[in-house]
Amino acid sequence: MSQLIDAFNRKITYMRISVTDRCNLRCVYCVPSCGTISTLPSNELMSFDEMYRLVKVAAKMGLNKIRITGGEPLVRRGVVEFIAAVNKIDGIKDIAMTTNGVLLKNYAQSLKKAGLRRLNISLDTFDPKKFLAITKGDCFDKVWEGILEAERVGFDPIKLNVVPSRGVNDNELVDFAKLTLNKPFQVRFIEFMPVDDWEGWKKSFISKADMMAKIESALGKLEPVVDEKDKSGPAKNYRVQGARGIVGFISAISEHFCDTCNRIRLGADGRIKHCLFSESYIDFREPMRNGCEDSEIERLLVSVMDTKPEAHNIDMNAGSQKYLHSMTSIGG
């Protein structure tokens, strides 16, 4: 059987699956500035059976890690059962989820039982009013309770995804880093990626170097650490002296890590995108609905490998250019 190795000799072992394009929040940095997103009619969403079949073929070709994302993955009914099924596929060693945490309190236990290994929870502020302004949802408390419940049922590590934005939450970077003093969490600062407002984005963007300087000036030198459980991950990790947890930075813009890219992204519409920032994709839904054999799925996966770009082309110094239309339909 062919292996998932792209034209630049990168081994692709990781698939992010956006199980829905629907979300119960409207984060300002994620959806377009008009605040609305068009969602697919349900018959155009990949069914869980279709996703399962695709993962099964890909696992035979070397895929071993899955991340369930969205939209908000916990709003799609059947996601827990899907995780339990994928967990039994030969070759799949690791299943993770990225969630906004709003529904997590009710799901944490069953996700753990289904075989989910790791959780990333998005949280950009500790201030409930600011949370409402960023996400358009008045549910900071629910998310915080969800995080504590995930900790209680034994998720380890728990990663908190923070998207720093100048003038919005940059005054809380140190508070997030301080959280790691007493909690064994990994706080991951993700560089803001452009959605649909190039000039606005450039003004809001904070680089990894600037974030680190701010944190180090308050808490002292950050010591580099290697995350033994996630050596191939995109985050550069550090520890505040004496902290239980870790502070990580994902610098997709200022120091991109495309040369070690090991991932592909399956959208809720059944398209695999070549790169988070690229417009190109290969559709799997229609061939599968037209009754294709597994060998055709394999052939399409090989085409994804052959056409995956070497690197993304987001360049802050360039003028306005094409960028993401909405992270929520791609899954981050």
Ligand code: SAM
């Ligand atoms: N609804 C889930 C959530 O909120 O975690 C999963 C989907 S969300 C698109 C996945 C991740 O993408 C979140 O951690 C979010 O913070 C991140 N994200 C969304 N828009 C972003 C942007 N413009 N730049 C950087 N990260 C972004």
